[in-house]
Amino acid sequence: MTILVTRPSPAGEELVKQLIAQGVSACHTPLISFAPGDALSNLPDYLNNLRPGDLLIAASQHAVYYATDKLLEECHGWPDNIDYLAIGEKTARELEKVTNCPVARPEGREISEQLLKLPQLQYVVGKKVLILRGNGGRPFLAEQLKKRGAEITFCECYQRHPIPYDGEKLYHHWQQMNVNTLVITSGEMLQQLYELVPERYRNWLLSCQLLVVSERLADLANTLGWKHCQIADNADNDALLRALQQI
Known part of the structure; x- marks a missing residue:
């Protein structure tokens, strides 16, 4: 075998x-291989548009890596007045390291369905949610949050390319x-x-x-x-x- x-x-x-x-x-x-995403240059503006109490969700470690590199390049910091969430323990750990803020994550399975059970996502009417992801990632998560009344913005931090x-x-x-x-x-x-x-x-x-x-x-x-x-x-x-x- x-x-x-x-x-x-x-x-x-x-x-x-x-x-x-x-x-x-x-x-x-x-x-697949990875490359910087098309929307990465917009990340500082996306962060500036978040209000106190809004949310940022990191979909993967790669999203955090590419986002961090861009913010360092732009000399732009992470906001300290929003709620941070991540799908997965390692992603949460990386996000905590770069933001110096607590990051909520689901217990058990590292999937969108579990993330959606977190208290921070139960009442999101009128809140802005910025999702750091790869190209086309996490459509189910965005769809469910929209149904709960959130305003969703995606930041395509990286692209996945099929290896020929x-x-x-x-x-x-x-x-x-x-x-x-x-x-x-x-x-x-x-x-x-x-x-x-x-x-x-x-x-x-x-x-x-x-x-x-x-x-x-x-x-x-x-x-x-x-x-x-x-x-x-x-x-x-x-x-x-x-x-x-x-x-």
């Missing part, structure tokens, strides 16, 4: 190293590696992997054991035709390791 990890660097490489250290065969094929591969060559490489388990951490990457493998090899792809990080991702996998899908209890590497040990 070989586990194919598709999450981007450096987290993907770290997970493979952890698996190999446990005696598990694993390989890394990152499906030769699907035929990759398939044969994975066959040589005896890949039979796939780790996928976003719907975008799941769709990309599905389309990357040539159709004549798709039965092999769909026969692989799939590990995903949310119910919504599992539903997409089921729609695409996967039969063996397991959901990790979180999206961090520790949770993925625990889930892989049970496969």
